[in-house]
Amino acid sequence: MAKCFSFTATCDRWFRFSFSWAGLKPTTTDLGDGTVVxxxxxxxxKPNKPNLLLLHGLGANAMWQWNDFISSFLARFNVYVPDLLFFGESYTTRPERTEQFQAQCIAGVLEAQGVRKLNVVGLSYGGFVAYSLAAQFPEMVVKLVLCCAGVCMEEKDMEDGTFPVKSVDEALSFLIPQTPEKMKEMFEVVFYKPVTRMPTCIMQDFIDVLWKEYLQERTELVKALCKDRKMSNLPKITQRTLIIWGEYDKLFPLELGHRLKRHLDENGQLVVVKDCGHAIIKENPKEMYKHIKAFLVDPLLSPKKVNQTSGQKVD
Structure with missing residues (x-):
């Protein structure tokens, strides 16, 4: 019997309405060569407002990850929220799968929208794209916020035991889960306090609606992210950068946040959110937003004051 109701598809429609109600509209940019974003x-x-770009992670499309933040950000910024390639309605027929190519495509969209300067917030995989955007287009990116984005990882880190998995294939089994059992495994990795009571039928519905399409392409994105990755090849960007990390992040352990802080030196500021794993955006969105606002909106609020206000560790 055909399924007559999808909880995930209903949520997707609600997020679409929510984005529109908040003040955003969907656009599609054809970049040529078979690439549409x-x-x-x-x-x-609003010319009097600064611009802000929000880049999502691997979990789902842009709406699912940024819906809780849209109204707050729109009050202070002109906000741009793309679906990265092979998420939502974005795709390419070209063979490139690197974060560098993703960043070039986002830059093309921004150029088409007439955006020349903006701040960028990148979440997890979106942080890799955000970092590459800042490196390739330094005149475009003013400030950068990276949330649990392991851009400083190296391919050899898996062999050295930095991660809870020993291979990319093992990581892919729960990063893009295809069964409820693997989805539960993903929850164990990305959350400090895992979700334990989600019905199996809801998990399967989520997989069917959001994780079946472009499965091969998303697998290739992750493999391209890790292949031959070395710190010596990571450019040192010059933009002021806020690094936000969960204290108990298992997917990208906190050591990678400290490594990135050392790499950026005086241009980087690291904030560690206590009692959180990789999914800060879901486990403590208020804390995450507070730090982003302090960095982007309240430049006079010093790191010391942020520490006193939030009780979180700031390096």
Missing amino acids: HCWVPKTY
């Missing part, structure tokens, strides 16, 4: 952009551009 879907992006939410302001219905009404």
